[in-house]
Amino acid sequence: MSGKKFNIILSLFILVIIGLVVSFLYYNKPHTNIEKSEYDYSLKAEQLIKEYKEQGIEAEKKYAERIIQVKGEIKNISTHKGNSVITLMASDSESSVICHMLPEENAKVLKLKNGQEINVKGKCTGFLLDVIMVRCILVE
Amino acid sequence: MKEIYIIIINLLLLNCVSAQGKFLTKDGYVSFFSHSVVEDIKADNNQVLSIVDSETGEIAIQLLMRSFMFKKALMQEHFNENYVESYKYPKATFSGKIMRFDELEELEGETQIVGTLTVHGRDKEISARVNVEINKNEIILIGDFYVEVADFDIKIPAIVANNIAKTIKVNFELRHKPYKM
CATH class of the missing domain: 2.40.50.140 (Nucleic acid-binding proteins)
Structure with a gap:
């Protein structure tokens, strides 16, 4: 496998992982912390x-x-x-x-x-x- | 002497009013439950307002959609913003009658509550199974019923259609106390 191809696969892989982590965090985002939030x-x-x-x-x-x-x-x-x-x-x-x-x-x-x-x-x-x-x- | 009579008569009248009057709760409990293969979703509302007329068994219930608490913040957000559109329809209401109410007086029994449920601006006649407990200081109603999401014109996006049940189970527990003005 050439270095270029490997790099593309690696960066795609990293992107997918980042996507999964972000969506997992978004799905599980916590309720607003009342104590730390500024009031409106x-x-x-x-x-x-x-x-x-x-x-x-x-x-x-x-x-x-x-x-x-x-x-x-x-x-x-x-x-x-x-x-x-x-x-x-x-x-x-x-x-x-x-x-x-x-x-x-x-x-x-x-x-x-x-x-x-x-x-x-x-x-x-x-x-x-x-x-x-x-x-x-x-x-x- | 006259004053004493007036006081006594007033006390008697007050007694009558509270005995025949309205029973109320401001912290009634309503929850709903959706079961699907993907996930179970439950939300609780502990700020339900309910008034029972102890003469007739008529009942009026109001709750705020935003008072439903979900485990996941994102679900609560989607529920309010996209599904039930709480900014347009902040309340759900129910008005109806406890069946066979006069037979139930001072005792426990199972009966039905029949009436109109309004959610998301749409009306639907429902009948709920309810256990009634009546004593001098309390009218307790504990029961459940099922509703179809489609009956209330609530649109669920296709992408999450498998996550949300078509039929939702609603549980309630309302402990009314005599209402004093």
């Missing part, structure tokens, strides 16, 4: 609820699937299948922001009390009766 928006619970209630379609376009940081007062803390759920109240509305926390946050959530003001960062999935956030973490 940071706002108060009241503001978020107000926007969803008054301009639902615009709010949906703006916030859904985005990482947002919400500041609010704790209305209620509960657990759901071993994970913490924090409800942030809005003084002027029946709706709240329901934050489903990541399991890693459980220990930190135990130290929280109702009425305390906190910052929660997570992914917004939309609005039913309340704004819903998933994969949330506490932020100092």
